[in-house]
Amino acid sequence: MDYIPKEKFTVKPEISILKETYPHDVQLYKIPPTGEISLLEFQDYALERQKVLQLLELILTQQHSTLEETKLAFTNLLRKEGYYQYAKLLNAQGSDSNNEDLEARRKDHISHYVLRLAYSLEEDLQNYMLVHETEFFKLRFASMNKEDLSKFLITSGIHYSQISQEFKEQNRENLRASTVFTGDFENMDFYELPFDEVVDLINDRKVYVHRGIAYVPQSEFISVFVTHFRSNLAVELNRAKKFVVTNLSDDRLQHFIKNLPDCFSGMSKVVWSSENTPISKLNDLSKTSYPLCMRIMHEHLKTNHHLKNTGRLQYGLFLKGIGVTLDDSIEFWKSEMTKKEDINEDKFNKQYLYQIQYNYGKVGRRVNYRPPGCTKLVVDPVGPGEIHGCPFKHMDIDELTKKLIEYKISPSDIHEISKYATEGRYNLACTTYFESTHKKYPEKIFFHPNQYFEQSRLILNKNEIKEENTIQDKYAELSPENISQSAKIKVEKNINTSNSTTPSKTIERKVKTIDRKMGKMDSLNIAALLNDDSD
Amino acid sequence: MDESSLLDLLPLYYSRLFPYIDYYRWLSCGEANTFARREFSFTLRDDIYIRFQSFRKINDFKNEIKRLCPYKIDIGAVYNVEPSNKKREVKFEPIQKEFVIDIDMTDYDEIRVCCSGADICIKCWKYMALAVKILDIALRNDFGFDHILWVFSGRRGVHCWVCDKKARFLTQNCRKGIANYLQLITGGDCTKKKVKIRKMHHSIKRALSIIEPVFIKICIEEQNMLGTKDNVTKFLGIITEDEMRNEVKDVLNKHLTSITKWEAFVSFFKDQIQSGSKKWCKMRYLIEEIMIQYAYPRLDINVTKGLNHLLKSPFCIHPKTGKVCIPINPKLVDQFDPHNVPTIMTLINEINTFDTKEITEQGESTDNLKRIKDYKKTSLNKPYYIFQEFLRSLENSQKGEKIKQSGMVFIQRQLQYLHEF
Numbered sequence: 001m002d003y004i005p006k007e008k009f010t011v012k013p014e015i016s017i018l019k020e021t022y023p024h025d026v027q028l029y030k031i032p033p034t035g036e037i038s039l040l041e042f043q044d045y046a047l048e049r050q051k052v053l054q055l056l057e058l059i060l061t062q063q064h065s066t067l068e069e070t071k072l073a074f075t076n077l078l079r080k081e082g083y084y085q086y087a088k089l090l091n092a093q094g095s096d097s098n099n100e101d102l103e104a105r106r107k108d109h110i111s112h113y114v115l116r117l118a119y120s121l122e123e124d125l126q127n128y129m130l131v132h133e134t135e136f137f138k139l140r141f142a143s144m145n146k147e148d149l150s151k152f153l154i155t156s157g158i159h160y161s162q163i164s165q166e167f168k169e170q171n172r173e174n175l176r177a178s179t180v181f182t183g184d185f186e187n188m189d190f191y192e193l194p195f196d197e198v199v200d201l202i203n204d205r206k207v208y209v210h211r212g213i214a215y216v217p218q219s220e221f222i223s224v225f226v227t228h229f230r231s232n233l234a235v236e237l238n239r240a241k242k243f244v245v246t247n248l249s250d251d252r253l254q255h256f257i258k259n260l261p262d263c264f265s266g267m268s269k270v271v272w273s274s275e276n277t278p279i280s281k282l283n284d285l286s287k288t289s290y291p292l293c294m295r296i297m298h299e300h301l302k303t304n305h306h307l308k309n310t311g312r313l314q315y316g317l318f319l320k321g322i323g324v325t326l327d328d329s330i331e332f333w334k335s336e337m338t339k340k341e342d343i344n345e346d347k348f349n350k351q352y353l354y355q356i357q358y359n360y361g362k363v364g365r366r367v368n369y370r371p372p373g374c375t376k377l378v379v380d381p382v383g384p385g386e387i388h389g390c391p392f393k394h395m396d397i398d399e400l401t402k403k404l405i406e407y408k409i410s411p412s413d414i415h416e417i418s419k420y421a422t423e424g425r426y427n428l429a430c431t432t433y434f435e436s437t438h439k440k441y442p443e444k445i446f447f448h449p450n451q452y453f454e455q456s457r458l459i460l461n462k463n464e465i466k467e468e469n470t471i472q473d474k475y476a477e478l479s480p481e482n483i484s485q486s487a488k489i490k491v492e493k494n495i496n497t498s499n500s501t502t503p504s505k506t507i508e509r510k511v512k513t514i515d516r517k518m519g520k521m522d523s524l525n526i527a528a529l530l531n532d533d534s535d
Numbered sequence: 536m537d538e539s540s541l542l543d544l545l546p547l548y549y550s551r552l553f554p555y556i557d558y559y560r561w562l563s564c565g566e567a568n569t570f571a572r573r574e575f576s577f578t579l580r581d582d583i584y585i586r587f588q589s590f591r592k593i594n595d596f597k598n599e600i601k602r603l604c605p606y607k608i609d610i611g612a613v614y615n616v617e618p619s620n621k622k623r624e625v626k627f628e629p630i631q632k633e634f635v636i637d638i639d640m641t642d643y644d645e646i647r648v649c650c651s652g653a654d655i656c657i658k659c660w661k662y663m664a665l666a667v668k669i670l671d672i673a674l675r676n677d678f679g680f681d682h683i684l685w686v687f688s689g690r691r692g693v694h695c696w697v698c699d700k701k702a703r704f705l706t707q708n709c710r711k712g713i714a715n716y717l718q719l720i721t722g723g724d725c726t727k728k729k730v731k732i733r734k735m736h737h738s739i740k741r742a743l744s745i746i747e748p749v750f751i752k753i754c755i756e757e758q759n760m761l762g763t764k765d766n767v768t769k770f771l772g773i774i775t776e777d778e779m780r781n782e783v784k785d786v787l788n789k790h791l792t793s794i795t796k797w798e799a800f801v802s803f804f805k806d807q808i809q810s811g812s813k814k815w816c817k818m819r820y821l822i823e824e825i826m827i828q829y830a831y832p833r834l835d836i837n838v839t840k841g842l843n844h845l846l847k848s849p850f851c852i853h854p855k856t857g858k859v860c861i862p863i864n865p866k867l868v869d870q871f872d873p874h875n876v877p878t879i880m881t882l883i884n885e886i887n888t889f890d891t892k893e894i895t896e897q898g899e900s901t902d903n904l905k906r907i908k909d910y911k912k913t914s915l916n917k918p919y920y921i922f923q924e925f926l927r928s929l930e931n932s933q934k935g936e937k938i939k940q941s942g943m944v945f946i947q948r949q950l951q952y953l954h955e956f
């Protein structure tokens with residue numbers, strides 16, 4: 001067999017090749033990027049995309065009622081934060097391509113692949129990426145007009161058969177009743193698809209399904225591709241993990257990839273408390289520093305001596321996050337739950353102990369589980385007999401009001417909180433609750449119960465600010481601000497060699513650290529890194 | 536049932552009555568390799584719990600069950616490697632599992648008045664019968680599944696095992712999608728209105744057509760839905776607008792019994808809709824929503840969603856009630872009475888009675904006795920028949936598929952069976 005050398009690009013591939021590789025604003029990311037890229041650029045892209053996903057997470061907690069509204073809110077936020085390229089990609093104006101578009105698409109492509117590597121290593125990170133990349137894709141897909149869509153369908157090579165007019169007549173009533181559509185039913189084309197290719201439509205009961213076949217109007221093709229995108233990414237994340245574990249030999253890259261998910265203090269990042277919280281303080285803390293969700297669970301546990309499974313998981317992990325040790329946690333749960341007459345210590349040890357140890361990564365899969373963030377609390381279902389989740393979403397307004405009165409929140413604040421809750425702006429409701437109980441706004445926006453707690457302690461416990469700073473320092477080294485600053489500095493230096501714009505000393509020091517750590521290797525082969533055929 | 540008699544009887548049950556061969560046929564899905572990679576977990580005496588057990592041969596399984604006499608057997612997924620041989624360094628992940636549904640009567644506590652907690656009676660069991668009927672037809676008609684096994688959970692609920700090949704290989708996300716499709720009641724203790732219908736999807740319409748004919752009997756009469764002050768308060772909570780709630784309150788106050796209150800409410804609501812009242816027209820599916828909230832199946836969807844979630848095995852003995860977890864024929868679910876489910880005690884008595892009678896009639900010649908399978912002497916005969924019928928059709932579909940793939944594989948499988956037994 002002839003040996004065909006792999007094509008290699010220099011740092012910036014030629015426009016003609018870019019045009020061929022990236023014909024469209026929307027990508028399925030089926031083929032890994034090729035070419036070479038500087039390490040700094042590699043990191044910069046990854047950090048930027050990570051930030052974009054964080055912003056999306058924020059948008060998702062706001063529960064906009066339509067896809068259009070979500071997209072608009074996200075676009076505005078991206079622009080406000082200065083991510084113009086992503087704002088443009090989000091609104092996918094389709095397949096017109098100027099140089100800038102091509103550059104943005106290449107960045108989109110590469111950064112997606114880098115995140116795959118970094119987010120493949122732990123299950124909850126995989127889920128995070130799966131959820132947010134899929135949402136991002138969905139919003140972008142929805143931006144395509146009919147013409148773009150047909151172009152996209154051709155390039156994706158996916159074909160489905162259309163139902164006959166006769167079939168449509170025979171099943172008229174069911175199709176009409178079960179399909180969510182806008183416009184004229186008579187002119188609507190339906191396609192036959194296996195139900196597992198339109199999971200989203202099944203999930204929301206938006207389609208007529210009979211004997212495993214879903215009858216999907218063309219307007220709902222978005223769901224087809226979303227499902228496809230998600231399942232493909234799920235498979236690819238596991239491949240990426242295998243690759244990172246077995247083939248990624250470069251230490252600096254290893255270091256970067258493994259630390260990326262932790263390396264910036266994002267709004268929904270878990271803040272692990274730096275010190276132990278004794279369980280004797282929990283009662284007081286629940287009133288002063290717990291977010292409402294955790295306060296309600298704590299109170300429920302104290303009065304009923306029981307929480308259902310998901311509640312135990314959510315509250316248990318929260319406790320771990322605020323610095324309750326494993327031993328204390330066991331003691332806490334045991335002392336509460338054995339107050340119920342049908343649970344003695346023996347039964348507790350057999351039924352509940354395992355889960356607590358599991359949360360702390362001591363038994364079972366031995367994963368250090370992270371406390372879930374607001375998105376998860378908002379989205380996870382709550383069933384009969386359960387009280388976990390986000391109270392602003394899951395409680396009826398009058399129940400919520402009752403609780404807030406009981407907690408002595410002022411009437412005007414209650415009014416505001418319930419207004420936000422009704423509008424689905426749970427984060428604002430939560431922030432108002434924070435402000436009402438602390439008489440002060442939080443310093444940073446939060447999207448995580450443990451961050452709420454941290455912000456609260458920051459205000460209530462000024463003396464310990466020094467320690468908080470040490471936590472921040474852990475992430476400072478690789479925070480996106482620093483990285484992008486360093487990248488900008490480089491550009492500035494290239495343009496202006498007269499040193500008149502020398503950045504401040506602190507920034508300089510940080511740049512040096514980064515340079516020392518990663519800078520020496522100025523370019524690496526992305527193809528070799530990402531296009532792994534070994535498995 | 537007290538623990539010491541359970542301890543005495545379990546060895547007998549596991550050596551004479553547990554249907555090992557059919558059980559193996561079921562869980563191997565036509566391939567010995569599938570059975571070997573299947574997770575079992577056992578709960579033993581004193582609540583000792585052991586996970587990740589697996590068995591290469593039917594006899595290994597049989598011997599271990601007889602040795603341990605588990606109080607409870609749970610069935611898990613089929614993994615990429617044998618669970619008992621899993622090693623840290625190799626990735627261990629579930630490959631296939633039946634699509635399962637778990638319905639437990641405790642989730643009905645907020646709507647049933649006849650019993651609470653672990654108790655059940657013939658009145659609240661009707662919720663289970665409704666659940667089986669509604670879900671069975673949805674799984675068959677909407678998703679095209681054919682091989683569905685319904686099992687009594689031993690005390691107060693039912694389990695559903697969908698065993699079609701397509702069901703066994705569903706992804707986690709797809710399981711979640713079907714679970715949410717089937718789940719109409721959402722919200723915890725702090726949500727009073729738990730059903731919101733925006734569109735009359737064909738599956739909801741069909742469920743209503745099953746609920747409607749029995750709604751008044753089951754919910755209004757037997758469960759006294761509007762018969763007490765507490766129940767009325769609960770009911771009024773469903774109407775979230777203060778003004779509208781008060782209107783309904785006034786209507787209900789004019790009547791005394793659960794049934795007259797309901798009738799009054801229905802005609803009041805219909806009048807409002809007919810007269811085109813804007814605020815009421817916004818809730819045009821209110822009656823349907825109420826019926827769903829009070830009678831539609833309440834599933835524990837976490838069990839359905841997880842690929843590696845365990846579910847109690849059929850033919851276990853419930854350690855508290857002593858009842859056998861027997862298969863239920865979904866077509867005859869209305870006739871099923873949980874109180875008539877045989878207990879381990881009755882089964883052992885039945886065998887003994889049969890044997891004694893046979894010996895007195897036939898003399899000491901026990902040839903005939905040995906030829907009759909033990910389960911046929913007991914009231915397990917019928918449930919076993921349901922299980923065998925289910926297996927027969929499952930295996931026919933597997934055969935069809937195998938032949939399509941390759942004649943060779945089919946022959947191999949037959950040889951494998953010969954070897955196993």
Ligand SMILES: [Zn+2]
Pocket residue numbers: 647649650654655656657658659660
């Ligand atoms: Zn009852």
